[in-house]
Amino acid sequence: MSTGATGFLERYEAAVGRLPGDSALRAAAAAAFKVAGLPGGTPRARPVEAWKYTSLRPVAEATFQASPKHEAETLLSGLTLLDAPRLVFVDGVLRADLSDASPTMTTVGHSATVAPLLTGGSFTAGVQIARFADQPDFGTLTWPDREPMVALNTMLASDGATLDVPAGVDGGIVQLVSLSGGQGDFHPRHSIRLGKGARLTVVEISAGQGVYLLNTVAEIHVAAGAHLTHIRLQDEAATAFHVSTTYADVVAGGTYDSFTLNLGGRLSRTEVHTQLSGPGATAHLNAAQILAGSQHADFTTVVSHTAPSCGSRQTVKNVLAGRSRGVFQGKIEVARHAQKTDGYQMNQALLLSPYAEVDSKPELEIFADDVKCSHGATVGELDAEQMFYLRSRGIPDADAKSILVRAFLAEALDAVADETIRGLLETAVEQWWERQKA
Template sequence: MSASNQSLPTHPAVSDERPTPEFCFSVWEQALRERSEPKWVYPLRKAGLARFAELGYPTLQHEDWRFTNVEGIASRPFRPALTPAGATLTPGELDQLVFARLGGDRLVFVDGHFSPALSHFGPKPGGVELTSLGAALKNGGATLQASLARQSRVATNAFTALNDAFFTDGACIVVPPDTVVPEPVRLVFVGSAGGGQGRSAHLRNLILVGAHAQVTVLETYVSFGGTAMLTNTVTELEAGEGAVVEHLRFQDESEDAFHLGALYATIGRLANVVTHSFALGSQLSRQSLHTVLDGEGLEATLNGLYLTTGNRLADHHMVVEHAKPHCASHEYFNGILAGKSRGVFHGRILVRPNAQKTDAKQTNKNILLSPTATVNTKPQLEIYADDVKCTHGATIGQLNPESVFYLRARGIPLETARRMLIHAFAGEIIDRVRCTPIRQELDQLVWDRLEADEHVHVGARK
C-alpha cells in the first residue's frame, strides 16, 4: 500500500455491525420488562446466554459441525428481532404460500412474532390448548414451567443456547390425555423482507401430548428473499404413553437465508412418533434432531428429504437415544443434490445399557445430479446393550443406468425417465407422511420443484 495514501483504513465498524450476544441481551432485558413473563423464565434465559458464552459459535474443529461451516452466521450482524417489524403481510399473500388450503388451526409468526391477524383458530376438542407461547406464558402456566427448556437447557448445541436466551415466541400446544385433534395444526413462520439486513428470529415451540392423545403438527418456514435472515428455531416435544404424534418440518426459505432448526423429543411408553424434515430452501440449513426413547415398546420414525441446488447446504444431524428396552427407531433420509450444493448427514444411534431388544435402523441415500455436488454422510453407533439389532446404510450415487435404460427401452424419453426415477426416490420419503392432504400437497410441491429445477435436466443428453 502506498504511504501517500492518507485515508484511514476502511475497517468495518465491527463493534456497531456485530453486536455481542451480551450486548443484545442487555437490550433484550429492557424489552422483556414490557412482557409479563413469569419470574422463572428469566433464569432460563440467563443460563442460555451463559451456555452460549461457554460454547461459542461452532467451528469445523467441532466433531458435530465438521462439514457445516457457520462462519457465514458468526460473521454477520444478526440482531435478534426483539419487537415485531410491523411487516405488512396480508392474509391474501399468506394464502399464496404452501399448505394454505388445509383446514384446521393456523398460527402465523412473522419475524419471530405472533401475528393474531393472520392466524385463525377453529373449534377444538375440549381441553386442547393452542396458543402462542407468549400468551401461554402470560397466563402463568405451571405445566409450562415443568417442560419449557427442560430438554433444550441440557443440549450442547450453541444455537439452542442462543435460543434459550432470545426466543421471542412460538407455539404452545397442549393436548390432554385421550384426546384426538382431528385436523393438523399448522404453524407458519415467515421471514419478511421488511425486517432489514441481519435480523434473526428465535422461535420456540412447545408440544405436550398427553397419554393416548393424538395430534399432527406441521411447521412451515418460508421467507421472502432479499435479506440474509437467520431463523433459529427450537421445538420441544413430549409424547406421553401411547400417544400418536406426527410432526413435520417443512423448510423452504429464500436462498439468502440461514436456517437452524432443532427438535428435542422425549417419547413415552408404547407411543408412536414420526417426525419429518423436508429441507428445500435457504443457503444453509441444519436440522438437529434429538429424540429420547424413554419408555418401553415405543416406535419412533425420523424421515427426511433434502433437495439442494446451486451453492446450498442442507445438514441433518441426529441423535436417537434408546433409553429403554424394546423400542424401535427408523431413520430414512434421502437427498437429491444438484449444482455445487452439499448435503450433510450425521446419524448417531445411542443405545443405553438397559435398552435391550432395541431395533434401530438407519438409511441415508443420496443422488448426485452433478459432478460438483457433494455429500458427507456419517453413521455413528454407540451400543452399550448386548441384545440389540442396529443397522445402518448409506449410498451416494447417480440414477441407476439400468433403470433409465429399462424405461427408455419401453419408449419413454430420457428426460421423462430421469424425472420418474427422481420423483420415485423423493416419493419413498413423501409416502411416509400419514396425513393425506399434507402428503398430497408435498408430493405436488416436490414434483413441481423438481420440474422447475435444473435437477432433472442436468446430465440429460439432449
C-alpha cells in the first residue's frame, strides 16, 4: 500500500460514499488535507508554525506492519484497567465482545451493535452510548482546514464512541480503551456531550504492538455547570505513532478537567483545543510526559477565553532520558470581551541525559485589559543541592536521582483528584521505570 499523504487520499477515494456521517464535510476535509499534507511530511513541505518542533516525516515514510503475534485479548489482559465500564476499540473498531458496559448505560441508534455491551438491568439513567454513525455533531467543533491531522481523521473516520450524559446525571467513569496492532492507520472519532449539571469521568487508555498510526479526534461539549474529567494514558508500542486531537467547548460554569500521561510511542502529538465560551467556565489541561530512547512527544494546547470570568490552569511536566525530545506548546488566547480572565500556565522540564532535548513555547495572546495571565517555564537537570542532601545521607547516586525524579512526577500526578485513577497512572509510571531497567 502507498504510504504518506497519497496513500491516505487513495484510501479516501476508494471509500467515498460508504463512510457514515456528513459526506460534504469529509470531502472538504479531504480537499484541505490534499493541500496541507502531513506536517513536515516531505522534505519540501512548507514549515508550519504549529508543527515547529514536530515533523511527521517518520509517519510519511513508515511502512505500517502488523504485529505477528497480535491478539487483542492478550494485549487487553496485559493492561491495568479500572473496575469500571469500558468500551474497547481494536484497530479503531469497537469490539463489543471485549467491552463491558455497566447496567446504568443505555444505547441509542445502532442499538443492535451496541446492545451486546449491556449486561442487563435498568436503562433509565446514566450514560447513553452510541457508535460513530450516530454522532449528531460530527465536525461542529473541529477545524480540519487548520489542522491537517484532524482533516485526515475527518476524511477517514469510521468508528468511535458517542457518550451522552443527560442533564443532572452523574455518569461515573467510562473507559475508552484503544488496542492497536493491525497493519495500518486508525482514525477513531469520539463525541462526548454533558448536559446541564452532568458529571462524567472518561479514561482513555491506548496501547498496542507493531508499527501503526493511531489518529484520534474527540469533540466534547460541556454544558452549564457540568463537569468532565478527561484522563489520557498513552502507552503505545515503542514503534508506533500516536496523534490525538481534542476539541472541548465549555459553557457557563462548566469544567473541563484533563490530564494526559504520555509514556509510549515512537512519536506522539497530543493536541487539546479548549474554548471557554460561557462566563465562569474552567479548564485544566495538565500533562506529564516521560520519555526515553529516541521517543518524541509533543503536548500542544490552545485555550481560548471567549467569555468573561473564566479560568484556565495548566501544569505540564517533561522528564526526558536517552535521546528523547519533549515538546510543549501552550497558547492562552483572551478575546476582547473576555474580561476578568484568570489564566495560568506552568511548564517544567527535567533533562536526565546529555542527549535529550526539550522545546517549549508558552504563548499569550491577550486582547482584554482586565485580566490576570501568567506563565512560567523552567528547564534543567536535577537540583544539585537536593542531590547533595540525599547523597550526604548515604543514599547512592542512582537511588537519589530516582527519588527526586519520582517526586517531580508525583507533583504532576497530584493534579488528578481521584485516588483510584491516580493509582492507575502511578502504576503505569512504575511499569515504565521497570521497562527502562530491563
